Amino acid sequence: MGSQKIFRRSGILFVVSAPSGTGKTTLCDNLRKTPDFIFSISCTTRSPRPGELHGEDYYFLTVEEFLAKARRGEFLEYAQVHGHYYGTPKEPVLQALDEGTDVLLDIDVQGADQIRSLEDPKIREALVDVFIMPPTLEELERRLRKRGTENDEEIRLRLHRAGQEMKRWRDFKYTILSGSVEEDLQKFRAIMKAERYLSRRLRLEEY
Numbered sequence: 499m500g501s502q503k504i505f506r507r508s509g510i511l512f513v514v515s516a517p518s519g520t521g522k523t524t525l526c527d528n529l530r531k532t533p534d535f536i537f538s539i540s541c542t543t544r545s546p547r548p549g550e551l552h553g554e555d556y557y558f559l560t561v562e563e564f565l566a567k568a569r570r571g572e573f574l575e576y577a578q579v580h581g582h583y584y585g586t587p588k589e590p591v592l593q594a595l596d597e598g599t600d601v602l603l604d605i606d607v608q609g610a611d612q613i614r615s616l617e618d619p620k621i622r623e624a625l626v627d628v629f630i631m632p633p634t635l636e637e638l639e640r641r642l643r644k645r646g647t648e649n650d651e652e653i654r655l656r657l658h659r660a661g662q663e664m665k666r667w668r669d670f671k672y673t674i675l676s677g678s679v680e681e682d683l684q685k686f687r688a689i690m691k692a693e694r695y696l697s698r699r700l701r702l703e704e705y
């Protein structure tokens with residue numbers, strides 16, 4: 499009898515960035531319903547929103563705790579967003595990629611820049627960065643107001659920042675023009691599927 503063959507591969511690092519209010523959190527929540535990857539839980543110094551859980555949405559830290567971790571080199575990247583620190587814990591990401599498990603990072607454009615400039619060959623090979631483009635700033639404002647978690651001044655700041663971030667879409671390997679929740683999910687899933695079949699990621703093993 500001929501031996502059986504099986505494909506194995508290393509993990510993929512999916513990075514998703516989008517201006518605040520685009521629907522990225524909803525997209526990530528939907529993707530997480532089919533958990534064929536691990537979602538990287540970031541550390542942040544902002545306070546939890548109603549319903550958010552420590553260890554599920556974020557690890558909520560004090561500024562001192564956050565900066566101590568940063569000094570110890572425990573973050574793959576970190577940045578200040580809307581006046582708070584956010585960072586990606588390094589160890590769980592590297593471990594998952596080594597084990598062949600895919601990882602999803604929901605981080606801002608500055609964080610994506612930092613990941614893109616990392617020299618670690620494993621990260622460079624694993625990286626697939628995706629930008630979610632809101633249809634228009636008006637639609638983004640509508641979505642932010644509907645969410646109702648920011649006041650007028652915060653909305654103004656977020657829209658200003660969104661305008662800057664939207665100019666950066668070409669830096670990403672993929673760009674999805676945001677439509678309905680369902681459309682965004684299907685488009686993102688299509689990217690995930692195709693990336694998982696890239697020949698260069700595969701090793702053919704016999705058993």
Ligand code: 5GP
Pocket residue numbers: 515516517518540541544575576577579584585586604605606607608609610
């Ligand atoms: P929010 O406070 O609305 O949950 O997130 C604000 C922004 O911070 C979002 O754009 C989100 O993607 C980004 N963010 C969340 N975690 C991280 C992280 O670990 N690093 C960076 N650079 N940005 C993050």
